[in-house]
Amino acid sequence: MDHKTLYSYIEPVIALTDDELALLMSCAKMMQLKKGEQLLKEGEVCSAFYLVETGYLRTYYDRDSVAINMNFTFEGDFTANLKSYRDRKPSETIIEAGEDSIIWIFNLREIAEQYDAYPQVSRFIRRLAITQLLTAQEHSALIKLHTPAERYRHIEKNSPQLLQRVSLSQLASYLGVTRETLSRVRAKNN
Amino acid sequence: MDHKTLYSYIEPVIALTDDELALLMSCAKMMQLKKGEQLLKEGEVCSAFYLVETGYLRTYYDRDSVAINMNFTFEGDFTANLKSYRDRKPSETIIEAGEDSIIWIFNLREIAEQYDAYPQVSRFIRRLAITQLLTAQEHSALIKLHTPAERYRHIEKNSPQLLQRVSLSQLASYLGVTRETLSRVRAKNN
């Protein structure tokens, strides 16, 4: 993939000049992952943002070997562990491929000293962060305001691709219920 | 309150020059609120960040006249409705005083065109946003990973002032349980 194609993922977030794009590219590398391979392990410090080109990434807590999913990131979207990134603290979550995936890793820590000279790059990162975190806020509201059946219908309506690509068991922990409950919710909804 | 005192709230977030501080002050005004008065109403577009000088602010959804609390902001902390602010969309949440309060309103929209000349101010705002949103992410994890009793103990340990200043009923919806359940949790914990 060349700069031009990569820019097609960045441009919807912010317009960049060639110089700015070059700076970003200087810290980017591509990686192929098999389903289940981990991009960020528990205890590692996150120093990059990840862009999904194909496949998807799953962010989850490992509670006694049971995955509690917090986020799914699909083609064209960015993710990271912002808390670990900002505070340079070990990550409590794992980010791994939910399918065989092609991922772009932007090691932003490498270029952090150059932000001042490239304010648009700084703004780009800020927008990624805000978008990611608004998503978390909405997810929190979804769980606090709605019943399991309502949560499922919300996903059906607003993120139907989740239902296509994520297994019911994975979706269950994302919605804060067991897989049995979600299976029954789905049975009644038809 | 003069600039110097106000700066004591800003400085822990970021160091600013006199010029930068002056820009921020140019969009700031102080407001006194009685308990229960609303700072941001449902349906309004949020165009400011709020700093609590005394008292506290409560952010909640009104579901059929029942408050579902999402956040409490105490002395020295900032809050806003970032989603409404960024997208210029009507707020789905209400921000109101939980006690008689003194609040500083920073109408950041007024000074947005001047950010480019004051990158530190821009960075200041970004930090506020990230902090606020990491809080939301942690809250989401608290509810998804823990039982009601564990959530209560987490608050006891990590945010004891919530227990001092927020009524049990208000805290209950924040923790995603009914007030009765929280009352029983508390009874057993002693």
Add this chain to the structure above:
DNA sequence: ACACACCTGTGACCAAAATCACAATCGTAT
């Protein structure tokens, strides 16, 4: 086609929390 691993559906049962109802307590203003 077969075995094997993984995922989903479903019933029986159990536990936890919600709901409903009302009593007790606390706080504030008069």
Add this chain to the structure above:
DNA sequence: ATACGATTGTGATTTTGGTCACAGGTGTGT
């Protein structure tokens, strides 16, 4: 001190979702 409203505690009951157990499906690789 009293009255009023708001808040909290608590019992009885219902509902929901979790847990356990197992059957049926699906998909992959050999």
